[in-house]
Amino acid sequence: MSNTTATPKTATPPKSKAAKKPASVVRELTGSAAVLEAFLEEDVDIIFGYPGGAIMPIYDALYDYRDKLEHILVRHEQGAIHAAQGYARTSGRTGVVFATSGPGATNLVTGLADAMIDSTPVVCITGQVFAHLLGTDAFQETDVINITTPVTKWNYQVTDATEIPAALAKAFYIAASGRPGPVLIDITKNAQVQKFNYEGYTKCEHVRSYRPKPIVRKEYIAKAAELINEAKKPFIVFGQGVILGNAEEEFKAFIEKSGIPAAWTLLGLSALPTDHPLNVGMLGMHGNYGPNVLTNDCDVLIAIGMRFDDRVTGRLDKYAKQARIVHLDIDPAEIDKNVKSTVPVWGDCKETLPLLTELVHRKTHPEWHQRFKDYYKQEQEAVIHDELNPTTDEMTMGEVLKGLNELTGGDAVIVTDVGQHQMVASRYAHFSQSRSNVTSGGLGTMGFGLPAAIGAKYGAPDRTVVAIIGDGGFQMTLQELGTIMQFGAEVKILILNNRFLGMVRQWQQLFNDKRYSFVDITSPDFVTLAKAYHIEGNSISNRKDLNAALKTMLDHKGSYLLEVFTGKENNVFPMVPQGCSVSEIRLK
Amino acid sequence: MNKQEYTITVYTENQIGLINRIAILFSRRKINIESLNTSPSEVEGIHRFTIVINETEEVVRKLCRQLEKQVEILKAYYNTNEEIIWQELALYKVSTDEIAEKVKVERLLREYGARAVVIRKDYTVFETTGQREETDKLVEVLAPLGLIEFVRSARVAIIKNSKGFHEKLKEFELTEPGEEVVENEYLNDQDKVFSM
Numbered sequence: 001m002s003n004t005t006a007t008p009k010t011a012t013p014p015k016s017k018a019a020k021k022p023a024s025v026v027r028e029l030t031g032s033a034a035v036l037e038a039f040l041e042e043d044v045d046i047i048f049g050y051p052g053g054a055i056m057p058i059y060d061a062l063y064d065y066r067d068k069l070e071h072i073l074v075r076h077e078q079g080a081i082h083a084a085q086g087y088a089r090t091s092g093r094t095g096v097v098f099a100t101s102g103p104g105a106t107n108l109v110t111g112l113a114d115a116m117i118d119s120t121p122v123v124c125i126t127g128q129v130f131a132h133l134l135g136t137d138a139f140q141e142t143d144v145i146n147i148t149t150p151v152t153k154w155n156y157q158v159t160d161a162t163e164i165p166a167a168l169a170k171a172f173y174i175a176a177s178g179r180p181g182p183v184l185i186d187i188t189k190n191a192q193v194q195k196f197n198y199e200g201y202t203k204c205e206h207v208r209s210y211r212p213k214p215i216v217r218k219e220y221i222a223k224a225a226e227l228i229n230e231a232k233k234p235f236i237v238f239g240q241g242v243i244l245g246n247a248e249e250e251f252k253a254f255i256e257k258s259g260i261p262a263a264w265t266l267l268g269l270s271a272l273p274t275d276h277p278l279n280v281g282m283l284g285m286h287g288n289y290g291p292n293v294l295t296n297d298c299d300v301l302i303a304i305g306m307r308f309d310d311r312v313t314g315r316l317d318k319y320a321k322q323a324r325i326v327h328l329d330i331d332p333a334e335i336d337k338n339v340k341s342t343v344p345v346w347g348d349c350k351e352t353l354p355l356l357t358e359l360v361h362r363k364t365h366p367e368w369h370q371r372f373k374d375y376y377k378q379e380q381e382a383v384i385h386d387e388l389n390p391t392t393d394e395m396t397m398g399e400v401l402k403g404l405n406e407l408t409g410g411d412a413v414i415v416t417d418v419g420q421h422q423m424v425a426s427r428y429a430h431f432s433q434s435r436s437n438v439t440s441g442g443l444g445t446m447g448f449g450l451p452a453a454i455g456a457k458y459g460a461p462d463r464t465v466v467a468i469i470g471d472g473g474f475q476m477t478l479q480e481l482g483t484i485m486q487f488g489a490e491v492k493i494l495i496l497n498n499r500f501l502g503m504v505r506q507w508q509q510l511f512n513d514k515r516y517s518f519v520d521i522t523s524p525d526f527v528t529l530a531k532a533y534h535i536e537g538n539s540i541s542n543r544k545d546l547n548a549a550l551k552t553m554l555d556h557k558g559s560y561l562l563e564v565f566t567g568k569e570n571n572v573f574p575m576v577p578q579g580c581s582v583s584e585i586r587l588k
Numbered sequence: 589m590n591k592q593e594y595t596i597t598v599y600t601e602n603q604i605g606l607i608n609r610i611a612i613l614f615s616r617r618k619i620n621i622e623s624l625n626t627s628p629s630e631v632e633g634i635h636r637f638t639i640v641i642n643e644t645e646e647v648v649r650k651l652c653r654q655l656e657k658q659v660e661i662l663k664a665y666y667n668t669n670e671e672i673i674w675q676e677l678a679l680y681k682v683s684t685d686e687i688a689e690k691v692k693v694e695r696l697l698r699e700y701g702a703r704a705v706v707i708r709k710d711y712t713v714f715e716t717t718g719q720r721e722e723t724d725k726l727v728e729v730l731a732p733l734g735l736i737e738f739v740r741s742a743r744v745a746i747i748k749n750s751k752g753f754h755e756k757l758k759e760f761e762l763t764e765p766g767e768e769v770v771e772n773e774y775l776n777d778q779d780k781v782f783s784m
Contacts, residue, residue, distance in 0.1 A: 145605055150612050154659045157605075174659055209601050209662045333653035 029198035031161030031191045032061035035125060038168035039069060041201040044096050046070045046087065046458050048080040052100025053140055055127030057192035059098075072458070072487050075479040077104050079451035081111025081182075082477070085120045086455030089438045090413055090463075092246065094176050095455065097124040102140030105186070106147065110445055112182045113151040117442030118267060119244060121180035123171050131159040131188040144186050153181030161194035165201050173204035178212025179331045180244060213330050214346035221352060224326045224343045225359030227300050233368050234260045235298035235323075237283055237291075237312070240267035240441075241305015241330060247350040248272070248434045251304065254357040259364040261372050263291035265306050266441045270431040274410060280372045284312040285576045286423040289383075289585060290375030292576060295320050296583040297371075302326045305349050308338040309442065318581035328352050382587040383573050388428065394567035395543055397421055397496050401428035403550050404466065404494070412464040413438065415456050417449030417473035420502035423572045425468045435460070447476030450493065454480060457489045464492065464554065471497040471523045481533040484559050492553050493535075493561040495526055498568050506571045511578075530561040537561035589644040593622070594666045595674065595745045596652065598637040599629060601660040610637060610661075613654050619643060623676075625742035634662065640743050667747055674745035678723035679705070680714045680730050681737035687712055690733055700726045711736060 029037065035058055039047070047069060051059045062071060074080040077099045084095025099108055105126040115122045129138040145157050154174045158167050167185055175183040228234055242251045248271050255262050255272075261280040262272060272279050281288030283295070292314075295301065301323040306312070313319040316338060327334075327341035328349050335344040345352050387398030401424060404412075410430030415438040416422040422439055431437060438456050440448035453467030474495055484491060501519040508516050527537040536556060540549045546564070553562040576585045600606055607626065614621050622640040629636035641648070648666045655664035684707065687693060696702055696714075700722070706713040714730075716723055723740055730738075 146608055149605065149609050150616065155605075207659060210659045331657065333650070333657045335653075337650060337653075 026197050026199050028195050030057065030061060031158075031164050031187065031194050031196070032058040033064075034161060034164040034196075034198055035168060035187070035192075036061055036065045036069060037198070038165060038172075038201055039096065040065075041203065042094070042168075042172045044069065044094075046072065047096045047098055048072050048074055048083040048087070048455065049098025050074055050077050050080055050100070050104060051098070052102075052104045052127065054101035054129055054189050055098060055104070055125070055187075055192075057189060058125065058127065058187070071098075072454070072483060072489075074451065075482045076477065077107035078110055078447070079454075079477055079480045079483065081108050081115070081122060081124065082445075082448050082451035083455030083458075083480075083483075084122050084124075085111060085115050085118075085448075086415060086438050086452030086457075087459035088115075088120050088122060088180075088455075089452075089459065090435050090456045090465075091459030092435060093459070094121040094123055094172060094180075097122060098126075099124065100127045100140065101129055101144070101186075102142045104140075105144040106142055108184070109147065109151060110443075112148055112184065114440050114443040114445045114448065115182035116151045116153065118440065119180050119240060120182065121175040122182040123168075123175050124182065124184045126184060126186045127192070128157065128186045128188045130190045132190070134159075134188070144184070148184050151182070152184050155184040155186070157186040157188070158191050159188045161191045161196045164191065165198070166204075169202060169204035170207060173207065174210065178210075213348045214332055216347040216351050216355065217345075218355070220343055220345050221355045222359065224302075224328075224345050225356055227324055227326060227343060228258060228260075228302065228356075229359075229361050231298075231300035232365075233294075233298045234258070234300040234302060234365070235291075235294060236260050236262040236302045236304060237265065237295070237306055238262055238268045238271065238304040239265040239306025240271075241328070241349055242268060242271040243305075243434055245305065245330070245348050245350040247305075247348075247353055250350055250353040250357070252276070254353045254360070257357050257362050258360045259362070260302065261291075261365070261369055263288070265309070265312055266426055266439060267437075268306060269426055269439075270437040271434050273432050274430040275432075281376070282427060284309075285314070286427065286572050286574065287312075287576075288376065288427070289379035289574050289587065290372040292574070292582040292585040293375055294371060296322065296581065298323050300324050300326065302328070303339070303341075304328045304353070305330070307331075307334045310338075313338065314576045314580055314582040314584075318583075328356075379574065379587065387424075392567060394570070395541070395546065395564060396570055397424040397498075397566050398428050399543070400494070400496060400546065400550075400564050400566070401425055401468075403547050405430040407547075407550055407554055408464060408466070412436070412466050413456050413460055415439070415449055415453040415465060415467045417467075417469040418444045418446045418503075419470045419473060420498070420506065420570075420572050421468055421470045421496040423503075424496075427572075436463075446470075446473040449473055450477050450491075451480045451483075453491045453493070454483055454489045457491055465490070466492045466494055466554075468494045468496060470502065471495060471499065471526075472501045472521050474526070475521075475523065478529070481530060481535060484535060485533040489559065490557075491559050492556075493530075493559070494550075494553070495561065495563040496566050497523060497526075497563055498566045498570065499523070500568055502570075503572070505569070509569070509571070510575075526561060526563045535559045535561055537563070539563040539565070541565035589646055591642050591644050593640060593642055593669055594645070594648045595669070595672050595743065596637075596639040596641065596648065596655070596664060596666045597745065597747065598639065598655055598664045599631075599662040600635050600637060601662070602633060602635045603660050606658075606660050607637075609658055610639075610655065613651060613658075614639075614641065617647070617651070619647070619651070623742040625744050627744065638743055638745050665747075667745070671749065672745040672747050674719065674743050675717050676720065676723060676743050677715065677717045677741040678726070679737075679739050680716075680726060680735060681711050682714070682730055683734050683736065684709060684712045686733045696729070700729070702726060
């Protein structure tokens, strides 16, 4: 091996982080206890999990840590990871999951994929068969590392207890730093029971092959500011990057100085209060009229912490072609992935936004704002008014949201599942503070809502958590009512029941000639079901009962399930049909 | 944009399972890997993957970004064939009788730069290194003579303009996102930094 180009080995090595601790702090621990010690060091206070054969030693150790670590026994491992996601989204901390090998681990896959695409920090610990049995098709053995590779930011199999402190430190560091994501650590049973000399825990702050955030390049900031200052019709589209970067204040300062209208992606929702004068609404397939149409009219498009998902851009070759694009993102792989940027601003928006704010001119763009107002008026007349103030016999989802807004004042955490109710809730729910919207955006995981709401409540125990879920999605993970029953997470479950798999039905109506193929779904009596789990509930189908029922739900001490029957064949509008440009958005 | 051959060079940690993490980035996008080689690099403890694919530059550029995004990958870059010096190694097994009878061995060796690795009574194994056309030519010559076995290695490539990994890394940092190259102080000190 030629070593001529390599840096010569230095005589004085960098400070050794693996310095031996004095003998007095070295103690003998099992691998399992080392896992739990790592949790304490990382300030973990809650674990969502489900035991099983291959993770039993860890659960045995957990028995001794009961007073320091809360464990929520879910009813299915998918519930555990969605709960951890909900916890991470409302608390801003890393969610932690335990699952056993084999089916326990494979049941995490949906949640891992969801956390991966929505950049949610989660650390999953899975048990694994003894190292000597790996590859022998042992009982409950599955190749979880290879199964989860495409849906984890990082994963690693531990076969020796001495690796555990370092592996966990690395896991927590990678999960939460840079663009967050899920990490899975698979620990063989022998490593869990193995005793070793535990020399304490060192938090990981550096992995040499991993660069969590790119360095901010000032020349691009200057170029971006120049474009923004020249712009006559600048438009901001922002996503979850603002929330993940804890950059809500920096973001607000930027838009308030530049006076630029700002629209959010599904996951950017709640980063900016609903009533902020520069908040012009939602982007994408079921977003607001103005933001979609004017995307194809603005002259400078400033994308902040968002990734130009196809549900946001519609047809890509007709997306903002007239505009020059400034893209701020922490993940270099997102820049130019879908939309080519004129100025790439790599970096954490918490750092880049203040630099940009300093350089942009104070402006108000009144005429440009008026265009958004004009479009909003059109949308108000064609869609919003009737959705919120219907004259039909059947209730609309929109009026339920309107009633909810009036009672919560926009202070509640809203967790949604996937489908029509998700789009309606996102469009109409009011938010006064950040980290209040929890939904499955990128993966669109039906069944996400109920378990995520449980986790969201543990992540924000002082806040009201309302889980808005459709009749289809609720039936996918309703076993988690058992978790609520046992551990008492105060979740307000609001089922919007249209007796259809509504979003698919809407597409079948609009694009498949009303050929309603297997979207007619029946439901059990949800209130009786909740009662079986000792959860109070009510079901209404008349408008006159709505406000009282919502109030009872919110005022009730403890969890509550309210089912509201809504119009069977109501559609969500506006809509950008698939394959169309955002400016071809339909109001009906 | 037209598809052409690109050689992707990836510097990585030496980690079990990493090859899978790399391979699925290609298979997920339905890109066929023409050739893949993994070997040590000039820096101790750092491995080097050499991957050849046929794609447009845009796709290759995005792929390299996705590669670099992986936690255990330090750097990925792509080059056209003009920008690299590359070789493949091929082995040919033929019947010794046939060769002795029909071909002047010395001529064969000279013309194709082949080298006899093993000469036994029953068979002879030749070896050549070169580019695809060169190794293919010898197959053509040997096929009528009863080629018993043929195998060719993956491509290995050296980047013409690179001044080694450290220099190349610095060069990339100028135009690409990334922290200052301070991390290089760790490169030869794997055991002293947080790493597994």
